[in-house]
Amino acid sequence: MDNILTLMTFIPIFGAALILCLPRDRDNLVRWVAVGVTAVPLVLACWLFFNFDRSTAGFQFLQRGQWIPSFNIQYIVGVDGVSITMVLLTAFLSFLCIFASWGITKAVKAYFALFLLLDAGMMGVFVSLDFFLFFVFWEVMLLPMYFLIGIWGGPRKEYAAIKFFLYTLLGSALMLISILALYFNTTDPATGQHTFDMMVMMDQANHSEWLRNGIIFGQSVPLVIWMALFIGFAIKIPAFPFHTWLPDAHVEAPTAISVILAGVLLKMGTYGILRINFAILPEATATLAFWCLAAVGVVNIVYGALCAMAQSDLKKLVAYSSVSHMGYVMLGMASFTQQGINGAVLQMFNHGTVTAMLFLLVGVIYDRAHHRNIDGFGGLASVMPVYTGFVAVAFFAALGLPGLSAFISEALVLLGSWQANPRLTMVAALAVILSAGYMLWALQRIWLGKLNEKYANIEEVNRREIFTLAPLAALVVYLGIYPTAVLDLMGASLNSLNGVVSKFL
């Protein structure tokens, strides 16, 4: 199974091609083919989960190949503790989202083909270890996303789609320049050539003198490159003040795409910072982490929560809650403690499952009522008990109730961060109250209280919707009780990464 990661990445691409070849008007056939195509990576992901060596910090399931030898561009894929959780999450959510997309009726073939391309792009980002390959996947994802939001989205879809595209491309432009600067200043000791191989870049001994101590635009070179990369990733997270694309994109996107956006795409930002900024430029990370990660993270937490509280649209509320919750990831990463950094990556995984649930739940109600106005409902619990059960799990998980998954990760982040930045941590901890506030307030207005007669006959969740929600709910509960299942996947790699950066503190 040496090429398992390659298979997981490229099977969706072939699936997309296959779907385009299917006859028109056979919508159900297209959907079931999409199910089959995403099921294969999911099965492979399960295999990966059981066969992943949890005791080593290095990369596993490595596969290497030459791509463009004249520029020393290689095809390198592999996973370690940082990426394995994201690979699992991507495979899992992609599979579920096919079912969440069942209601799409416009240009079904195109939708699922684009969705599978998106799936391949996301998987590629998490497994690639050649910086050029990483960048290609990073960008490849944008095209299907643009169309998925733009064609199948809500009323302001055009605006949301192009805003998302332009923001990300701005970050990408800076990233491309940084990648080239890193390339020309890294020499592979084995071959004497410049290289995009991240594993070579991660050894600072291979960096040129200029990359270590040079001056550019009046600033130290590593700091400038770090910032350029950081802006690229921060836009994706999205970190304040680059977050403004998120509410638009999340609200206008169809349900399944919101799930993918919040569940997987946002994690690429924090993943990129860990994989690239932390590992390749640890000294600059140690210098800049407080302001760029910890402080910005706390702003995200508080500002996101306050914005969420002010929303009247349920989907927008969930979108802003993402901004808030991603702040914990940044805060945890910046603590450079074992609890903090493990908590951060666990939070990435947990936020993926919890927010996916939230968006799916919003989708359920929107499909029935055709609006998402928080004040437009009331007392739905009495007519939709099963649905309200799922809502309760998701909402309580999102606000950090002990016993559910997000509590563990947020607690770890706060514990770790307290040792490094106690003042910021205090603010972040107090913001948990805000988070409980907007979640409970929304819960109360929509599901509790007197039943709005308009929705007395609203339909309960159907079996397909339960099929998408139940696995997520089970995972949220399971990881709340036994987080070690995920924590021990990443522990070794994260602790070694933390060690690399901590040297420079």
Add this chain to the structure above:
Amino acid sequence: MELGPIESLSYFVPELILAISVIGLILADLVVRRKEQLGVAALVVVVLALIAVVWGLPGQGDAYLFNRMIVHDQYAVFFKVVFALATFATIWMSLDSREVEKVSRGEYYALLIASALGMFFMATATNLLMAYLALEFVSLTSYVLTGTLRHNRRSGEASLKYLIYGGVASGTMIYGMSWIYGITGTMDYAGINAALAAGQGTPLILFIAVLLTLAGFGYKIAAVPFHMWAPDVYTGAPIPVTAFLSVASKASGFALLLRFLYPALSTVGAGGQWQALGDGGWQQVVLLLSMVSMTIGNLAALQQDNIKRLLAYSSVAHAGYMLMGLAVLSDEGLRSILFYLVVYYLMNIGAFAIVMLVANSTGREDFDGFRGLAWRGGAIPAVAMAIFLFSLAGIPPFAGFIGKFYLFAAVIRADFYLLALVGGLNSVVSLYYYARIVRTMFLDQPAGGEGGVELDWSTGGLLAVLTLGTVVFGVYWAPVIALADRSARFFLG
């Protein structure tokens, strides 16, 4: 190796084929009744010339021909292939174009081939006089081609504007060339190089001379501030001619410019690096032109409602991107420009082919003609157009990204970080207007009454090749970069 007129002829077969066929086409126009046969004949001629260019490769070494007027080297062969392919695609498009049906086609095809012949000379000239004549030859044929829609006011206006701008630019250029002759006492590139290396002329005088000369080149590649003609000419000319001007004419300008600035005005110094002779002040000018061209081109394109006009400004911006590779004055830069030209050929001809397809069935060249294209029977052209446009914007996995990647790599290799930053930000700006077309095709619904778009086999075949090239070279481009590498070699005697 230097060859006299008679020995040179064996190197000269492609040009001879083109020259004879120009006369042949005009004569055949008198007797052939079904005029589209002339187009097919022109197509065959271009293929023959292309074969002759490629065929001549193995046996013939690099050499100066016709007493050092022109030169045969890998660089020239590369450009001849590009020109031949561009002419081929243009003729192919012309066969399908509704606009071209209305013109007198014998002259039209003869002029196209003549223009290609002129471009062959632009790629090979190693003498200021020859360079000037070749450039004028191409310009004159282009003026007529632009005005070929005789009863169309816009076409005539475009032709006149093109002529006036061209006159001013080439006048400035030949004035600059006369200064260079005054400084060095020779018109031969190698002679100029030797004289400058020996220290003749002060840097300031040389700088002014090169600056004046750049006007002519800048006009041919449509770089700011010599780009003013482009929007009007691109809008007025028939679409195949626009495609021809935007690709072949620009490439020919670069062919001339690169040979002038590299082998004539620069020298390979210690460590195999190119160095400008004199103080190299023109390098700063090229750097500035590059930044200004892409910025102004992109900003102006944001406002356009006519797709041809939009693509005109986009082509100004692309001239700016390619100038980045020139500003760094290195082998990497040279190679990246050649690579970019190949890619630019694929995506830009492709984009114009779609514009023609839409114009053929709707008669419109503006955004309204493209509204909801994907939803009214034009799904395949719309997807192809999206691929070309995203490639132009430089988004992977399309070839345009790889082209930009190599340009940026050359720029960063030379530590021109500010230029890289300006280029990167410009790519972001450009996405907005390219995506605007994509949005009109896919995200907007047809208003009704636009009419369907029919894809016939002929245009479909051309599009298939161009799309395939744009995608395949975006994923695996090793052969193209190897070709560019091999072709980035000048014969220096």
